[in-house]
Amino acid sequence: MHDVNIKENIYAENDHIAHHTNHDLTHKAAFALNVMGSPGAGKTTALENIIKRLKAYEPVVIEGDIESDIDAVRFRSQGVKAYQINTFGACHLDAPMVRNAVQNIDFVKPGENAEGKILKGSVIFIENVGNLVCPAEFSIGEHANLLISSAAEGSDKPYKYPLAFEKAEIILLTKTDLIPYLEFDEEYFISGIRHLNKTAKIIKTSVKTGEGFDEAAALIEEFAGEAIGGHHHD
Ligand SMILES: Nc1nc2c(ncn2[C@@H]2O[C@H](COP(=O)(O)OP(=O)(O)OP(=O)(O)O)[C@@H](O)[C@H]2O)c(=O)[nH]1
Ligand SMILES: [Mg+2]
Numbered sequence: 001m002h003d004v005n006i007k008e009n010i011y012a013e014n015d016h017i018a019h020h021t022n023h024d025l026t027h028k029a030a031f032a033l034n035v036m037g038s039p040g041a042g043k044t045t046a047l048e049n050i051i052k053r054l055k056a057y058e059p060v061v062i063e064g065d066i067e068s069d070i071d072a073v074r075f076r077s078q079g080v081k082a083y084q085i086n087t088f089g090a091c092h093l094d095a096p097m098v099r100n101a102v103q104n105i106d107f108v109k110p111g112e113n114a115e116g117k118i119l120k121g122s123v124i125f126i127e128n129v130g131n132l133v134c135p136a137e138f139s140i141g142e143h144a145n146l147l148i149s150s151a152a153e154g155s156d157k158p159y160k161y162p163l164a165f166e167k168a169e170i171i172l173l174t175k176t177d178l179i180p181y182l183e184f185d186e187e188y189f190i191s192g193i194r195h196l197n198k199t200a201k202i203i204k205t206s207v208k209t210g211e212g213f214d215e216a217a218a219l220i221e222e223f224a225g226e227a228i229g230g231h232h233h234d
Pocket of ligand 1: 037038039040041042043044045046071129130131174175176177178205206207208
C-alpha cells in the first residue's frame with residue numbers, strides 16, 4: 001500500500017510539471033512531440049527526414065540519452081537547433097528535465113520571417129531515451145506522442161509493449177525497405193495496434209525510398225496547427 005502511494009505521488013508531481021510545460025509551450029506557439037521507440041528503431045533518422053520537409057514551422061530538437069550527445073551533434077551539423085539532455089542511467093525523460101531544457105530555448109514568434117519563410121511557430125521534437133517501456137509512462141509536456149517502430153523489430157511489438165502503442169497519436173513503421181529480408185507480418189502488426197488504439201495514424205517509412213516522410217511532415221504540421229493555432233500570445 002505504502003509503495004503504491006509513493007508511485008502515485010511521483011506520477012502526480014511529474015504530471016503537474018508536464019501540464020505547466022505544455023501550457024507554456026502552447027502560448028509560445030511551440031508544438032511538442034514526444035518521440036519514442038526502441039534503441040536503433042530509426043528515431044533520429046526519421047526526424048532528420050521529417051524536419052527537411054517542414055514548411056511552416058521551425059524545427060527544434062531536444063535529445064534525451066543516457067549518455068553522449070551524438071544525436072544532438074548530428075542535428076546541429078545540419079543547421080538544426082538541438083539541445084541535449086543526459087539522464088545518466090534513467091531509462092526515460094521526465095517532466096522536470098524537459099521543463100529545464102525548454103526554459104532555455106528562444107522560440108520564433110509566429111509570422112517571423114526566417115529565410116523568406118512565414119512561420120506559424122515551432123515544432124519541438126523531443127527524442128526520448130531509446131526504450132519501448134519506460135518513456136510511455138511519463139508525460140513530459142508533449143502535445144502528442146510519435147512512436148517509431150521498425151520492421152526489423154518484428155510484427156509482435158504492439159502485443160508485447162502495448163502502452164507505447166496505446167498512447168501514440170502517430171506511429172511510423174520504419175525501415176520498410178528491409179521487409180523483403182524479414183519475417184514481418186504487416187496485418188498482424190496493424191491489427192495489434194488497432195486492438196489498443198483505433199485512431200492513431202500509421203505511416204510506413206523508408207530512408208532508402210523516401211516513402212512516408214512527406215505524409216508524416218504534413219500530418220505533424222496539421223496537428224501543430226490544431227494544438228497551437230489561435231492559442232498563442234503574440
Ligand atoms: N534500411 C534502413 N535503415 C534505416 C532506416 N532508418 C534508419 N535506419 C538505420 O537504423 C540505424 C539506427 O538509426 P537511428 O536513426 O540512429 O535510430 P535511433 O532510434 O535514433 O537510435 P537511438 O537514438 O540510439 O535509440 C542506423 O544505422 C540507420 O541508418 C530505414 O528506413 N531503412
Ligand atoms: Mg537517436
